[in-house]
Amino acid sequence: MxxxxxxxxxxxxxxxxxxxxxxxxxxxxxxxxxxxxxxxxxxxxxxxxxxxxxxxxxxxxxxxxxxxxxxxxxxxxxxxxxxxxxxxxxxxxxxxxxxxxxxxxxxxxxxxxxxxxxxxxxxxxxxxxxxxxxxxSSYISYDNEKIGRLQGQALVDALGDKAKDSNVVMINGSPTDPNAPFFKRGAHTVLDKKVKKIVYEQDIPAWSADEANKKMGAAIDALGKDGFQGVYAANDGEAGGAIAALSKHGIKVPIGGQDSELAGLQRIIAGTQTYTIYKxxxxxxxxxxxxxxxxxxxxxxxxxxxxxxxxxxxxxxxxxxxxxxAQVVTKGNIKDTIIKDGVYKVSQICNGQFKAACDKAGIK
Incomplete structure (x- = not known):
């Protein structure tokens, strides 16, 4: 091993x-x-x-x-x-x-x-x-390759029966972060077997949401609006940048991230982000x-x-x-993970424009 x-x-x-x-x-x-x-x-x-x-x-x-x-x-x-x-x-x-x-x-x-x-x-x-x-002297972290596998499988699950016929865009992590290659490797072990093809893939310096936005825009320009059916983003910040580019072109496809950031959780509630990873x-x-x-x-x-x-x-x-x-978080289990563990309160996630979506999801 x-x-x-x-x-x-x-x-x-x-x-x-x-x-x-x-x-x-x-x-x-x-x-x-x-x-x-x-x-x-x-x-x-x-x-x-x-x-x-x-x-x-x-x-x-x-x-x-x-x-x-x-x-x-x-x-x-x-x-x-x-x-x-x-x-x-x-x-x-x-x-x-x-x-x-x-x-x-x-x-x-x-x-x-x-x-x-x-x-x-x-x-x-x-x-x-x-x-x-x-x-x-010591190292404390997560099983990062497993996290990548969790991300890849969450995207496959979101694609459902269409996964095997789906093209996927990959927005990976920072080249200077030693965890990023393991997230990527773990995701590839799942996606390479269960989706049709990875049609566009880029590493993102410094985990930049702005750069993720640009690369997602470049992918859309290269592939067309119908040239992919799902997006892997290595963390929630990158997912946010990619989602902004998708929204600009009127595209809605499954996309996930990592870290359970507040903004990412709110996007999950709103339905623009599909999943995140809770560490x-x-x-x-x-x-x-x-x-x-x-x-x-x-x-x-x-x-x-x-x-x-x-x-x-x-x-x-x-x-x-x-x-x-770590574990995958979706709209269906935010209440039993993030909120139950006290990471964020309902009032923090479900404020303003997100309240109605929270009510609909039974998060109160």
Missing amino acids: NAWTRRVVIGTAAISMALSVAACGKAGSDDKKDGGDGKTIGLLLPENKTTRYETFDRPLITKKIKELCSDCDVSYQNATQDTQRQKKQFDAMVTQGIKVIILDAVDYKATKSWVNQAAAKGVKVIAYDRLAEGKI QIQPQADSTAQIAVALLKGKSISSFAPTKVDDLSGEVKDIPSKLYD
Whole structure:
């Protein structure tokens, strides 16, 4: 079995939104602390266009670290999709004496030299969500190839009996994100067997919704309005960009995304997006915080990271890891997943123009 396909059973912890997001500062802020006291954990997130990072990942990780270590501090920075900025942030944390850094890399290949230099100084780096290259101490993410398979199957299910005669457009993720090739590979394993043909396929730099919009427009120009029957989009942001292009041309076909963003869920309620992928962030955030505090205190992390994976280069092997599962969300199960787990309230999803659609779907 390929190390990337190993997975562990996801915890059943439901996401709680009883968080004080405001207390954590503004998106993209550079909260700097002196880490030389041995009680500071660094947290570097890649961007703030995808709403999950500032809304969920940052406050959840910070909250859990403080629960586990009341006198610990979290030094947080967001790279706003800028690799060089993230490098400066990372190097500054090492210079400040921070010995544990949680890193969600903008460009996973670019991190190799930073991580290796930090490791030589005794710094423990936890690869969060994306497997950065270099001598990583631990990796916490999802079974990303399985997520791709879930996305592909959800699109096939939406196409129904017409799937085998359907052409599909694929709008893939960012080339600098190590997860993107696994989403793509997983989706292809399903779509290549169950649809007629992939007629147009593009990777989208930086997960840009604007670029997804342009590529979808180019696909429509090349194929015609009737030249495809479904669209695979790697995440909800890209789905939103693609849907705008489809709507402009009066095209309505099944299309899905990933991340269960609020806007994506509202599009599902409205009927313009077909599905998304729900990844429970709290278990991932909690495991990361547990590992970070254990590393800070010099304790074993084996119980928190029972799986082993190799990095994409093959140079770093047997990285202690934990890989979580995910699930497909459609209009039919938003109530029993997203709302039940407290990710978003009905009042957040079903406001304004979406209220009537929510009422019709029985979401009240």
